[in-house]
Amino acid sequence: MLRVFSLLFISTQIMASVPADKEGFSGNFDLGLNFTKNTESTFQFNNMFLVKYKIGKSNFSLGNNISFISKTGEDDLLNKGTQDFKYALDAKKLDANITLQHMYDISRSVKNRYTSGLGVSYNFTDEDNRKIGVGLSAIRENEIPLEGENILQNRMSSNFDLMIKLNKNVTVSTTNHYQPNIEKAGDFRWKTNITFRVNLSPYFLLSINSTFNYDSVPAEEIPETDYQLINSISYTF
16 A cells, blocks of 8 residues: 655535535635545545635635645655636526536546536525535536547536535535536446535534545546545634
8 A cells, every 4th residue: 555645725526516605705724634545545635725705696616626646665746636616606596507627637647637517506405404406517628648639528417416414513415426428328427425524613624525436438557436535624714
């Protein structure tokens, strides 16, 4: 098992998909320990950063994810990260949204992946102790692999979101994404994120975040699945 140390700024898609609950700025900043199971098992020190802004029916979110991973016995850094921007127009239960994202992940042989998306989401319920929603969007990808030519893809992305507040201090949420390639049968991605949060104070909380990824057509010598587990302390504002 390889051990690594890293500095990681993360904005996960589940967090970016939730509109700001109050007017003005809000967000969170996390510090924690990350476990990744992919071609190798690795440990990472990480932090998460997300900023949201709400004005009227408009919701903006900006996330940053930069990872610098140093492997034991190796001089080269293994870099991965995500930067994303999302705008959502809230029309009661039905929302329209635009998403822009840049991603790179050397462990999955992705040098750069640029994504733009346009979609809608519907909230079945938006209560304080329970939220259920679904979404559908069309996305366009331009992927630059470490080796080979650029890959242009058109995908659909569907998601199911669920949040349950067990009591005033404990919250469980999950998001599931299914992204098929509309031009190639059998080519799809699946992502499941489960988050468990415990409020420690009005501004601090304990977060346990697990993410499972599946890619039916990964790069050569890259496994179809990977798994991440992040335990962190979060500061919210």
